Amino acid sequence: MAYYLIYLHIACAFLSLSLLIIRGRLQLAGQNWRERKVLKILPHFSDTLLFCSGIAMFMLFQHSITLWFIFKMTFIALYIAVATIFFSRKRLTSPFSQKKSCFYFITALLFFLSAMFIAYFK
Structure with a gap:
């Protein structure tokens, strides 16, 4: 039972990371990833399973x-805060610079990877 929980946690972490990268690249390319239902729902499902596990x-x-x-x-917590700023709906309509958007995306990605790194090498 415990092994299944560990594997679920690891799978959800990598799925969340993959979805962050996909949505981030789409947002940086100026595409509205919110139009794709799977990219709207799956991150919430994956993050909830990750948190609960x-x-x-x-x-x-x-x-x-x-x-x-x-x-x-x-x-x-820092990942959630920075990713929320990066993925905010205001950013679609405001003239945010590409450098600032890229900074928020890379920062969120680094915080997420840091949490994974700590968990792996604890």
Whole structure:
């Protein structure tokens, strides 16, 4: 049972990363990825499974709150904040510069990868 939970968590992390990259590239190319229903729904589903499986593993394995866990949660919170700015609907209508958009995308990507890196090498 525990192995399935771990594999679910890993699969959802890579699916979320892939969807972030796909939606980010489409947004940077000026395409409205929100028109594609799968790109609107699947990230929420994947992120919810990722979050729930993480909580379940934390409780199942009775981890204590350690430094790596605090860093991971910090990177996840920063990823959510920056990705929210990058994917905001206002950005479709406002004349945001391409450099600023690219900065937000790369920053969100780095925060997400940092959380994955910490989890892998903890």
